Amino acid sequence: MGPGVREPTTTVTVNGARLVANLDARVTLLDALRDRFGLTGTKKGCDQGTCGSCTVLVDGRRVLSCLTLFAQCDGRQVTTIEGLADHPLRAAFIKHDAFQCGYCTPGQIVSAAALIREGRAGRDEDIREYMSGNLCRCGAYPRILAAIREVASGAHA
């Protein structure tokens, strides 16, 4: 890409697959996932770290991929919406009609998956608080909450 910029070799495991690339050191994890690896499920809503659309998991932790450089992820495990194929949140989002345009949805699901695994989705106030970084202009919040609550309580099974 850019001239004269160091292009480090980065090895990342994305959704279980080992990927190696030499990219401009400025390239974000978000752009690498979307443009280089064709994983377009992760969305860019602001590129400023303020909307949550680009949320992915790095070593199991929620990360805004627009603020993360690809090169920083060397040796790490990245999980995107494409890697949550069997997660019960998917069915719960459909059941509760938890989205309209769907643009924020991958970020919401990835965020919620981490929240539930961390055991922080016990109370509605906690879910609202911890999900407040994931904006949804279609305003599906009450239904997103319902979907997360259901999966967190194990009621979906």
Add this chain to the structure above:
Amino acid sequence: MTAEAIAEAPVRPVEATPGKQPMIGAPVRRREDRRLITGQGRYLDDLELPGAYEAAFVRTPHASARIRSIDTTAAARLPGVIGIWTGADLPELVKPIPPKVSNPLLRDMPRYPLPPERVHFVGEPVAVVVAESRYVAEDAVELIEVDYEVLPAVSSTTAALAPDAPRVHDELDDNVAIHVTQVAGEPEEALRTAPHRLSERFVIARGGGHSMECRGVAARYDVGTGQLTVWPSTQSPHYTRNMLAYFYGMDEDDVRVVVPRDSGGGFGPKAQFHGEDAVIPYVAMLLRHPVKWIEDRSENFVATMMERNQVHHVEVGFDDDGKLIVVKNVFEHDQGAYCAGLQVPMITLSTLPGQYRIPNIHTELIGCYTNMVPTSSVRGAGRPQAVVAMERMMDRIAEHLGLDPAEVRLRNMIRADEFPYKVGLTFRDGSPLTYDSGDFPSLTKAVLARFDYDGERERQALARSAGRLVGIGLGAYVEGCGLGPYEGARLRLTNDGTVLVTLAATPLGQGYETIYAQIASDAMGLDMEHIAVATGDTSRIPFGQGSFASRTTVTAGSATLQAGRELREKIFEVAAVLLGAPAEELCFQGDRVCAGGDPGRSVSLRDIVQVSNIGKHGITMPRGVPAGIEVTSYFSPERASYASGIHAATVEVDPDTGQIKILRYVIGHDCGNVINPLLVDGQVLGGFAHGIGNALYEESFYDDAGQPQSASYLDYSLPSAIEVPKVELVHQFTPSPLNPLGVKGAGEGGTIPVPATIANAVEDALRPFGARITSLPITPAKVFAAMTATNHR
């Protein structure tokens, strides 16, 4: 959420075939769902355009300036840069973009895609860079030197109307873009003689659309066919096509506009034509290479149209019973640097009287040019402001007379037996403002019952005596929707035996693939699984308007219904010949047409296609079989239909911080018949979240020099999961007589009365202080200021 189960079944608008489960009115889940939750949605930036170049724009940092020179030398030398064009380099594009909605009184000033000499708002593009990647394009933008002569700017309607205001456009002698007055009855005389009069000034901000997906456009020119294919993120593909054909002097058939299958929200601004939409396809043609531009959020904040502020001066006259005699409202609308369309202020103008019988009305618009990005519709489109003006005064009347605000509203409401009701004004569609149907008092009573209004008032009194600041607010509205001129649907039996419904309208998250299959299913008596829906491609259907103003279900829905009925007849015509049975005896069974209910005497849709669409090369068609099973139908409503609703809220104000907490919120709405209650509820709740933003949080700040002060979500608060409270829904279904489905619009009712309702509740909470809430959004700082202002009185 405690969305009430759809208590009463909506009136069935069409007879479904006997024995077939009706689809209209059923809460069918969306077909779109699966791909959207698996990350398989295809939005604009997910399109595969291998090797496409990427573009970035140079934008003026000054609100008003003359371009002296632009130096692109250093940028052009940057490896990876393909081309750079300034406005002066592209004289072909120096043509004004006409306003989307105009008026003979408008003093229109030209808006150019890439202005060559004079810029009028921060963020206006002055040059475009095309490069191998967006990273390189942005580096090149940094290297471009523009020499500006900076001029004084105007950044509010108050500043624009000041006697010595700098002029936004040198060609005009002041900053007034349009001045329109509508009058019913004798408002001046009525004001002079009314037993009581009250007046107030309200400043009402509305923010931007803020679809989570920003704007964008990609284009590819095929030299072989001379066809230009453009993928914009628009709500109106045919409008974009017509504009591009006009700009490039091309045949409309040579411009194909395809909206990507999925859209990350529209909310108004994406129904507009922005300058970038003309520039990107043009440079793709010059380069004969695909080019794409995806707006980033910082561009979106300054260069995408928004709604911004109106200032209302409203006065009411009424009798001792609180009955309205007259309302007069004069409002300033911030049109921005150019008039991209007059839809917003014209809607405000006629939304004022709302649900009330008012014999004398004066409604007056002063539209101002300012040095800010042009304004466009944003979900609600000028209605929330008018509702604030009217509904705030209803509360003031109650306060003045010592009456209950719910009672004052009921005394003034138009009764159910008065429809069609002529208001005496003209709506923005050009027709006399005539409410087609509704039942305002019954919906109000249902909402008050659900809200337990009397109980809430008692609890409020208790809370007050305990020193808490608790208030109750109501907000009623009427929403003109289902606007013309028309929308179409093309139904075709495809070669694999599927019925394909093609619409010109584009979905923005409303679930079109499902809704229109439901309508076609009932129209034809054919199961939904044999029906597919395609949208947003100008090459598939020649005419269309687009998705805006909650109009599509009315227009495209009715067109689908008509076309579906005709297609059924055509299919049966062929089947009648093939089966040797009269058409009246036929019905669908699965994917077969069956005679007299006997599966032994049936023919499949595929077989029908073989005969009628595919045919046998050179062989005569069987007698009586029509060639080509296809129907295109357009529906033009004779005038707008009117949805209505009323919201009720209880809030509590924290006296120390000015924070507002919503304790209860009930939404009552009547959008006529409902095609899919699941999706309508989603629209209403989503609109509500938007309304909360307008009431309490969202404002696009500009300083006195016209510099945007809120250009990220750190400075502009979009409601998150924390800010949107629980809601209870009350439904009423009064079918519209103006279309065969009996539907009205559902996309905006959740938004419209929220600012008025919350403002009424907050002022009610602060009544012990006599504090006045006159500016929205109602931030804690404003609440605090209102409380302390009155303390010192």
